Amino acid sequence: KKVLFSGMQATGNLTLGNYLGALKNWVTLSDEYECFYSVVDMHSITVRQDPATLRKRARALLILYIAAGLDPKKNCIYYQSHVSGHAELAWILNCFTYMGELNRMTQFKDKAAKHADNINAGLFTYPVLMAADILLYQADVVPVGVDQKQHLEITRDIAERFNNIYGDVFTIPEAYIGKVGAKIMSLQDPVKKMSKSDENPNASIYLMDDPDTIMRKCKRAVTDSEAQILYRDEQPGVKNLINIYSACTGKTAEEVVKEFDGRGYGDFKVAVGESVVSVLKPLQEEAARLTKDKAYIDGIIKENAEKAGYYANKTLRKVQKKVGFPERI
């Protein structure tokens, strides 16, 4: 079986973008691959976190993976910080990554601008830790949203560079970017991506929003004065709502356009809201149910950390030997 790796940060409240751009595809792909899904808590501390909140959110995220439909017996669902190989491989890969490459990362530039008081080395080498995540498991495929594409490219560059020096050590991973939902935009400013760090709460639908809130946010979504439901770049607000509706219902954009031909934005927004509620409500209920089952979740965490550690160590030992670290006696 081919290997799949992906991860999500437990920072802020997850949005519908995280679900439609990533988690939903993870579930679809999970039968086809040997899967590793990590809660990347080590990435989270590149910006300052409150420890208790981070711990709570990391657990909620791990539970959400399972609630979304990933069977934790078949998929390795674990905390990044529980497998020390991530940090060990990241160190080695740091020595094969150029400052100039990292300087070009748009996410670094964005985050550095936003957290000007804390531009730490971890924020700068963030993509190297991400490369380590992926390469540690010899992943063939990495399902992500469009915003992670550049990080996947640098991962491939680092892996190829390493392989050119030491022989075929790493599998070169491919990004998997879904056709619908790969870039969900802000409901208030549809040329910006929907983001958990948006200050305007109406801009994002959070995965834990209740039905009334979801309906209200959809009804208030910014559209335009064209008064026609068409799928085109000139109408980014409408286009985004079509993307959301189509990702939630499985209908294609053309089918959606046909369905709402001649109808008003008001009707359409209600339908979009209802489609989101129908996807998020069962997810929330399952997450609530699982949260109560502490012993079960703890068991998963322990078992899967061991499993991930086993695979991680296989790659790590190989890499350590290649670069010339003395053998363990």
Ligand code: TYM
């Ligand atoms: P993160 O935590 O920001 O986002 C998790 C996933 O959600 C996708 N996403 C979106 N997709 C569509 N529309 C949106 N508006 C939207 N917002 C977010 C992201 O593309 C991502 O797939 N660096 C990563 C986490 C990471 C990782 C990895 C991912 C660490 N190591 C290894 C893959 C493989 C991140 O910050 O994602």
